[in-house]
Amino acid sequence: MQSLPSLFISHGAPNLVIDNIPATGFLSAYGQDLRTPRAIVVASAHFEAPAARVSADVSPEMIYDFGGFEPELYEMTYPAPGSPDLAGEIVALLGDQGIDAGLAHNRGYDHGTWVPLMLMFPEAEIPVVQISVSPNLGAEHHYRMGQALRPLGEDDVLVVGSGSLTHNLHAFFRGGFEKDAAPPDWVEEFAAWMHEKVSTGDIGALIDYRRLAPFAAENHPSEEHLLPFFVAAGAAASGGGTGERVHASTSFGVLAMDAYAFH
Secondary structure, three states: OOOOEEEEEOOOOHHHHOOOOOOHHHHHHHHOOOOOOOOEEEEEEEEEOOEEEEEEEOOOEEOOOOOOHHHHHHHHHOOOOOOHHHHHHHHHHHHOOOOOOOOOOOOOHHHHHHHHHHHHHHHOOOEEEEEEEEEOHHHHHHHHHHHHHHHHHHEEEEEEEEEEOOOOOHHHHHHOOOOEEEEEEEEHHHHHHHHHHHHHHOHHHHHHHHHOOOOOHHHOOOOOHHHHHHHHHOOOOOOOOOOEEEEEOOOOOOOEEOOEEEE
16 A cells, blocks of 8 residues: 655644635645545644654543634534554654654644644544644754654554744734735745745755745744644655645735645
């Protein structure tokens, strides 16, 4: 059986799950096109820890880690089971590569996990395990984490990095962007650079994006929303980091909602 691709998805604002924007329709349709995995591993931008931590609860609860959105969002549940066995396997895989890793208990599903999965796999029957990101450790570390997870794709486990291709909320609040606003040049140029480097498999440039990419700091004042991208790229079965952009759109101008599949 062919390995599952690893995915990077931009999860946007929490109300993506009830919104009517291109990214909403993409995630709903893309989930139907994928082979159903036996489990899902999500590296979420909203699960931060100083070192890799892996959720190990049998029945994770919900985390509504946002405020000021539509009331119905706070009533939503995603009752997918966890998988302590898979969590232990992931900790072992990371440890084998010299990466400090441990289990996390009482860690519910944050919106970086449940929002996209509710669109992609609405039945909530597939076990889900979350992995933290560590903004203090940078892109190369997270690429190495992904490399450690490569065997999972061969074992019918879907590895997902959930973040945002661009994520400058300060610019969003300052600019007063409407939902369908055209992206500014600094967003378009960064997204185009990322697309070019992924298409050519230039993982060295991608890891060094902070120095090489146009407007890197403007699009990511902090790195947590791009680090899941590197986990997904590292988990590619081919090992080369070459990927396919499977969706491109923007929300509120400054949020690039691009998604990539790495085979």
